[in-house]
Amino acid sequence: MSAGVRIDAQAEMQVAEQFDSAVQQHQAATFGVWIFLATELMFFGPLFLGYVYGRMHFSEAFGAASRHTDIALGTLNTALLLTSSATMAAATVARKVSARVAVWLLLATALLGIGFLVVKGMEYHKEWDEALFPGARFSFEAAYADGAQMFFFLYFALTGLHALHLFIGVTLTLFFTFNLRRGRTLFANEEKHEILALYWHFVDLVWIFLYPMLYLIQRGGG
Protein backbone atom coordinates (compact mmCIF):
# COMPACT_ATOMS: atom_id res chain seq x y z
CA MET A 1 0.00 0.00 0.00
CA SER A 2 2.58 2.53 1.07
CA ALA A 3 4.67 1.78 -2.01
CA GLY A 4 1.69 2.71 -4.18
CA VAL A 5 1.30 6.03 -2.42
CA ARG A 6 4.97 6.85 -2.96
CA ILE A 7 4.76 6.13 -6.69
CA ASP A 8 1.73 8.41 -6.95
CA ALA A 9 3.62 11.21 -5.26
CA GLN A 10 6.30 11.19 -7.95
CA ALA A 11 4.02 12.21 -10.79
CA GLU A 12 2.22 15.50 -10.54
CA MET A 13 -0.63 14.81 -12.89
CA GLN A 14 -1.33 11.17 -12.25
CA VAL A 15 -4.44 10.04 -14.09
CA ALA A 16 -6.79 8.09 -11.82
CA GLU A 17 -7.72 4.64 -13.11
CA GLN A 18 -11.36 5.52 -13.84
CA PHE A 19 -10.30 8.09 -16.45
CA ASP A 20 -9.04 7.45 -19.99
CA SER A 21 -6.84 10.52 -20.14
CA ALA A 22 -5.65 13.57 -18.22
CA VAL A 23 -7.95 15.72 -20.37
CA GLN A 24 -10.98 13.65 -19.39
CA GLN A 25 -9.98 13.77 -15.74
CA HIS A 26 -9.61 17.54 -15.94
CA GLN A 27 -13.04 17.90 -17.55
CA ALA A 28 -14.64 15.67 -14.92
CA ALA A 29 -13.04 17.67 -12.09
CA THR A 30 -14.17 21.00 -13.54
CA PHE A 31 -17.68 19.69 -14.21
CA GLY A 32 -17.86 18.28 -10.68
CA VAL A 33 -16.95 21.56 -9.04
CA TRP A 34 -19.48 23.44 -11.17
CA ILE A 35 -22.19 21.01 -10.02
CA PHE A 36 -21.06 21.71 -6.46
CA LEU A 37 -21.24 25.45 -7.08
CA ALA A 38 -24.75 25.01 -8.51
CA THR A 39 -25.85 23.33 -5.27
CA GLU A 40 -24.17 26.17 -3.37
CA LEU A 41 -26.38 28.62 -5.24
CA MET A 42 -29.39 26.56 -4.12
CA PHE A 43 -28.02 26.93 -0.58
CA PHE A 44 -27.96 30.74 -0.82
CA GLY A 45 -31.10 30.91 -3.01
CA PRO A 46 -33.82 30.74 -0.33
CA LEU A 47 -32.13 33.54 1.61
CA PHE A 48 -32.09 35.66 -1.55
CA LEU A 49 -35.79 34.89 -2.06
CA GLY A 50 -36.50 35.81 1.57
CA TYR A 51 -34.74 39.10 0.96
CA VAL A 52 -36.78 39.86 -2.18
CA TYR A 53 -39.98 39.04 -0.25
CA GLY A 54 -39.03 41.38 2.59
CA ARG A 55 -37.88 44.08 0.22
CA MET A 56 -41.28 43.98 -1.52
CA HIS A 57 -43.49 43.73 1.57
CA PHE A 58 -41.52 45.96 3.97
CA SER A 59 -39.80 48.22 1.44
CA GLU A 60 -39.75 51.31 3.69
CA ALA A 61 -38.38 49.39 6.67
CA PHE A 62 -35.77 47.61 4.51
CA GLY A 63 -34.69 50.96 3.09
CA ALA A 64 -34.41 52.48 6.57
CA ALA A 65 -32.57 49.43 7.92
CA SER A 66 -30.07 49.28 5.06
CA ARG A 67 -29.06 52.88 5.81
CA HIS A 68 -27.82 51.60 9.19
CA THR A 69 -25.23 49.28 7.60
CA ASP A 70 -21.73 50.76 7.26
CA ILE A 71 -21.34 51.66 3.57
CA ALA A 72 -17.68 52.68 3.93
CA LEU A 73 -16.66 49.29 5.35
CA GLY A 74 -18.99 47.48 2.94
CA THR A 75 -17.43 49.19 -0.07
CA LEU A 76 -13.92 48.58 1.26
CA ASN A 77 -14.79 44.90 1.65
CA THR A 78 -16.16 44.71 -1.90
CA ALA A 79 -12.92 46.20 -3.20
CA LEU A 80 -10.87 43.72 -1.12
CA LEU A 81 -12.83 40.74 -2.40
CA LEU A 82 -12.80 41.83 -6.06
CA THR A 83 -9.04 42.36 -5.80
CA SER A 84 -8.61 38.93 -4.19
CA SER A 85 -10.46 37.38 -7.13
CA ALA A 86 -8.06 39.10 -9.51
CA THR A 87 -5.01 37.84 -7.59
CA MET A 88 -6.52 34.35 -7.51
CA ALA A 89 -7.08 34.46 -11.29
CA ALA A 90 -3.47 35.67 -11.72
CA ALA A 91 -2.28 32.83 -9.46
CA THR A 92 -4.05 30.34 -11.74
CA VAL A 93 -2.19 31.79 -14.74
CA ALA A 94 1.10 31.86 -12.79
CA ARG A 95 0.68 28.24 -11.63
CA LYS A 96 1.22 27.06 -15.21
CA VAL A 97 4.62 28.74 -15.52
CA SER A 98 6.09 29.51 -12.11
CA ALA A 99 5.15 27.93 -8.78
CA ARG A 100 7.13 30.66 -6.96
CA VAL A 101 5.01 33.51 -8.34
CA ALA A 102 1.86 31.44 -7.74
CA VAL A 103 2.81 31.06 -4.06
CA TRP A 104 3.03 34.85 -3.61
CA LEU A 105 -0.22 35.48 -5.44
CA LEU A 106 -2.01 32.79 -3.40
CA LEU A 107 -0.67 34.34 -0.20
CA ALA A 108 -1.91 37.77 -1.32
CA THR A 109 -5.33 36.24 -2.06
CA ALA A 110 -5.53 34.62 1.38
CA LEU A 111 -4.44 37.86 3.09
CA LEU A 112 -7.07 39.87 1.22
CA GLY A 113 -9.63 37.27 2.34
CA ILE A 114 -8.46 37.58 5.95
CA GLY A 115 -8.66 41.38 5.60
CA PHE A 116 -12.27 40.99 4.47
CA LEU A 117 -13.12 38.84 7.49
CA VAL A 118 -11.47 41.31 9.89
CA VAL A 119 -13.44 44.23 8.43
CA LYS A 120 -16.61 42.13 8.58
CA GLY A 121 -15.92 41.41 12.24
CA MET A 122 -15.52 45.15 12.92
CA GLU A 123 -18.89 45.74 11.25
CA TYR A 124 -20.55 43.01 13.34
CA HIS A 125 -19.10 44.55 16.48
CA LYS A 126 -20.44 47.98 15.54
CA GLU A 127 -23.89 46.58 14.73
CA TRP A 128 -23.99 44.63 17.98
CA ASP A 129 -23.21 47.83 19.89
CA GLU A 130 -25.95 49.69 18.00
CA ALA A 131 -28.46 46.98 19.07
CA LEU A 132 -29.06 45.92 15.46
CA PHE A 133 -28.63 42.19 16.10
CA PRO A 134 -32.11 40.57 15.96
CA GLY A 135 -33.45 39.37 19.28
CA ALA A 136 -34.56 40.76 22.62
CA ARG A 137 -31.96 43.54 22.54
CA PHE A 138 -32.94 44.76 19.06
CA SER A 139 -34.00 48.38 18.96
CA PHE A 140 -35.05 50.50 16.00
CA GLU A 141 -37.48 53.31 15.12
CA ALA A 142 -40.85 51.94 16.25
CA ALA A 143 -42.54 52.43 12.87
CA TYR A 144 -40.03 50.19 11.07
CA ALA A 145 -38.94 47.90 13.91
CA ASP A 146 -40.51 44.63 12.60
CA GLY A 147 -39.34 45.01 9.01
CA ALA A 148 -35.91 46.27 10.11
CA GLN A 149 -35.47 43.27 12.39
CA MET A 150 -36.25 41.00 9.44
CA PHE A 151 -33.69 42.91 7.35
CA PHE A 152 -31.02 42.43 9.99
CA PHE A 153 -31.92 38.77 10.40
CA LEU A 154 -31.29 38.33 6.65
CA TYR A 155 -28.20 40.55 6.86
CA PHE A 156 -26.58 38.40 9.53
CA ALA A 157 -27.69 35.12 7.92
CA LEU A 158 -26.43 36.08 4.46
CA THR A 159 -23.16 37.71 5.50
CA GLY A 160 -22.56 34.97 8.10
CA LEU A 161 -23.05 32.20 5.55
CA HIS A 162 -20.85 34.11 3.11
CA ALA A 163 -18.16 34.65 5.76
CA LEU A 164 -18.20 30.92 6.56
CA HIS A 165 -17.59 30.16 2.87
CA LEU A 166 -14.82 32.72 2.73
CA PHE A 167 -13.23 31.28 5.87
CA ILE A 168 -13.16 27.85 4.20
CA GLY A 169 -11.72 29.48 1.08
CA VAL A 170 -8.98 31.23 3.07
CA THR A 171 -8.08 27.98 4.90
CA LEU A 172 -7.83 26.05 1.62
CA THR A 173 -5.82 28.84 -0.02
CA LEU A 174 -3.33 28.86 2.88
CA PHE A 175 -3.05 25.05 2.61
CA PHE A 176 -2.28 25.40 -1.09
CA THR A 177 0.21 28.20 -0.43
CA PHE A 178 2.23 26.21 2.10
CA ASN A 179 2.09 22.93 0.17
CA LEU A 180 3.16 24.60 -3.05
CA ARG A 181 5.94 26.47 -1.22
CA ARG A 182 7.26 23.14 0.08
CA GLY A 183 7.01 21.62 -3.36
CA ARG A 184 4.22 19.21 -2.43
CA THR A 185 2.68 19.43 -5.84
CA LEU A 186 0.56 16.30 -5.49
CA PHE A 187 -1.74 18.14 -3.13
CA ALA A 188 -1.41 21.54 -4.77
CA ASN A 189 -1.49 20.35 -8.38
CA GLU A 190 -2.79 22.46 -11.24
CA GLU A 191 -6.13 20.72 -11.39
CA LYS A 192 -6.95 21.22 -7.71
CA HIS A 193 -5.65 24.78 -7.93
CA GLU A 194 -8.21 25.55 -10.65
CA ILE A 195 -10.97 24.05 -8.50
CA LEU A 196 -9.94 26.22 -5.56
CA ALA A 197 -9.97 29.26 -7.85
CA LEU A 198 -13.50 28.46 -9.09
CA TYR A 199 -14.71 28.17 -5.49
CA TRP A 200 -13.05 31.47 -4.59
CA HIS A 201 -14.64 33.25 -7.54
CA PHE A 202 -18.04 31.84 -6.57
CA VAL A 203 -17.71 33.30 -3.07
CA ASP A 204 -16.81 36.60 -4.74
CA LEU A 205 -19.90 36.34 -7.00
CA VAL A 206 -22.19 35.93 -3.97
CA TRP A 207 -20.71 39.06 -2.40
CA ILE A 208 -21.13 41.03 -5.66
CA PHE A 209 -24.90 40.60 -5.17
CA LEU A 210 -24.92 41.00 -1.39
CA TYR A 211 -23.23 44.39 -1.61
CA PRO A 212 -26.06 46.26 -3.42
CA MET A 213 -28.73 44.27 -1.53
CA LEU A 214 -27.48 45.12 1.94
CA TYR A 215 -25.66 48.44 1.56
CA LEU A 216 -27.00 50.37 -1.41
CA ILE A 217 -30.82 50.26 -1.39
CA GLN A 218 -32.21 53.72 -0.59
CA ARG A 219 -28.80 54.90 0.55
CA GLY A 220 -29.56 58.42 -0.67
CA GLY A 221 -32.91 58.37 1.12
CA GLY A 222 -35.14 56.97 -1.63
Next chain:
Amino acid sequence: MRYKREMIVWTGLMALLAMTFGAAWLRIGTWNTVISFTIAVAKAALVMAFFMHLPESSRSVRIAAFTAVFMLGILFAISGSDYATRRVDVAPWQPPRQLSPIPPARR
Protein backbone atom coordinates in the same frame (compact mmCIF):
# COMPACT_ATOMS: atom_id res chain seq x y z
CA MET B 1 2.62 41.26 -19.98
CA ARG B 2 1.44 37.93 -18.61
CA TYR B 3 -1.27 39.20 -16.25
CA LYS B 4 -2.65 41.88 -18.57
CA ARG B 5 -6.09 40.28 -18.80
CA GLU B 6 -6.46 40.06 -15.01
CA MET B 7 -5.32 43.68 -14.63
CA ILE B 8 -7.85 44.93 -17.21
CA VAL B 9 -10.72 42.96 -15.65
CA TRP B 10 -9.73 44.18 -12.17
CA THR B 11 -9.74 47.81 -13.42
CA GLY B 12 -13.17 47.24 -14.92
CA LEU B 13 -14.48 45.74 -11.68
CA MET B 14 -13.16 48.68 -9.65
CA ALA B 15 -14.71 51.18 -12.10
CA LEU B 16 -18.08 49.39 -11.79
CA LEU B 17 -17.76 49.43 -7.99
CA ALA B 18 -17.11 53.19 -8.04
CA MET B 19 -20.13 53.66 -10.35
CA THR B 20 -22.52 51.63 -8.21
CA PHE B 21 -21.26 53.38 -5.05
CA GLY B 22 -21.80 56.79 -6.61
CA ALA B 23 -25.20 55.95 -8.10
CA ALA B 24 -26.46 54.73 -4.71
CA TRP B 25 -26.50 58.32 -3.38
CA LEU B 26 -28.83 59.62 -6.13
CA ARG B 27 -32.46 60.03 -5.12
CA ILE B 28 -34.14 58.27 -8.02
CA GLY B 29 -36.41 55.76 -6.28
CA THR B 30 -36.74 52.40 -7.98
CA TRP B 31 -33.97 53.27 -10.44
CA ASN B 32 -31.45 52.88 -7.61
CA THR B 33 -32.31 49.20 -7.42
CA VAL B 34 -32.31 48.82 -11.22
CA ILE B 35 -28.89 50.47 -11.58
CA SER B 36 -27.22 48.66 -8.68
CA PHE B 37 -28.58 45.27 -9.82
CA THR B 38 -27.54 45.88 -13.45
CA ILE B 39 -24.01 46.78 -12.30
CA ALA B 40 -23.92 43.68 -10.07
CA VAL B 41 -24.85 41.53 -13.08
CA ALA B 42 -22.12 43.24 -15.14
CA LYS B 43 -19.53 42.56 -12.42
CA ALA B 44 -20.67 38.94 -12.13
CA ALA B 45 -20.44 38.57 -15.92
CA LEU B 46 -16.83 39.86 -15.88
CA VAL B 47 -15.86 37.42 -13.11
CA MET B 48 -17.57 34.45 -14.78
CA ALA B 49 -16.22 35.22 -18.24
CA PHE B 50 -12.60 36.14 -17.46
CA PHE B 51 -11.82 34.62 -14.05
CA MET B 52 -13.93 31.45 -14.19
CA HIS B 53 -13.37 31.03 -17.95
CA LEU B 54 -16.98 30.06 -18.57
CA PRO B 55 -17.03 30.82 -22.34
CA GLU B 56 -14.02 28.53 -22.95
CA SER B 57 -15.38 25.77 -20.71
CA SER B 58 -16.88 22.55 -21.99
CA ARG B 59 -20.55 22.44 -22.89
CA SER B 60 -21.40 20.33 -19.84
CA VAL B 61 -19.92 22.99 -17.54
CA ARG B 62 -21.93 25.73 -19.22
CA ILE B 63 -25.08 23.60 -18.87
CA ALA B 64 -24.34 23.18 -15.12
CA ALA B 65 -23.90 26.95 -14.71
CA PHE B 66 -27.07 27.68 -16.68
CA THR B 67 -29.06 25.08 -14.73
CA ALA B 68 -28.03 26.68 -11.42
CA VAL B 69 -29.36 30.08 -12.45
CA PHE B 70 -32.42 28.50 -14.09
CA MET B 71 -33.34 26.59 -10.90
CA LEU B 72 -32.95 29.81 -8.92
CA GLY B 73 -35.35 31.39 -11.43
CA ILE B 74 -37.88 28.59 -10.82
CA LEU B 75 -37.58 29.11 -7.06
CA PHE B 76 -38.20 32.83 -7.49
CA ALA B 77 -41.03 32.40 -10.00
CA ILE B 78 -43.06 29.77 -8.17
CA SER B 79 -42.40 30.57 -4.50
CA GLY B 80 -42.31 34.26 -5.36
CA SER B 81 -45.73 34.23 -7.04
CA ASP B 82 -47.16 32.48 -3.98
CA TYR B 83 -45.79 35.04 -1.56
CA ALA B 84 -46.55 38.00 -3.83
CA THR B 85 -50.26 37.14 -3.90
CA ARG B 86 -50.50 36.44 -0.18
CA ARG B 87 -51.80 39.09 2.21
CA VAL B 88 -49.65 39.93 5.25
CA ASP B 89 -51.78 39.39 8.35
CA VAL B 90 -51.00 42.26 10.68
CA ALA B 91 -51.30 40.41 13.96
CA PRO B 92 -52.72 36.91 13.80
CA TRP B 93 -51.98 36.49 17.51
CA GLN B 94 -54.37 39.31 18.48
CA PRO B 95 -57.13 38.15 20.87
CA PRO B 96 -60.52 37.83 19.12
CA ARG B 97 -62.58 41.00 19.22
CA GLN B 98 -65.97 41.15 20.87
CA LEU B 99 -68.47 41.48 18.04
CA SER B 100 -71.77 43.22 18.40
CA PRO B 101 -74.75 40.86 18.13
CA ILE B 102 -75.96 40.29 14.59
CA PRO B 103 -79.07 42.44 14.05
CA PRO B 104 -82.22 40.42 13.40
CA ALA B 105 -82.93 40.08 9.71
CA ARG B 106 -85.63 42.44 8.44
CA ARG B 107 -88.65 40.98 6.72
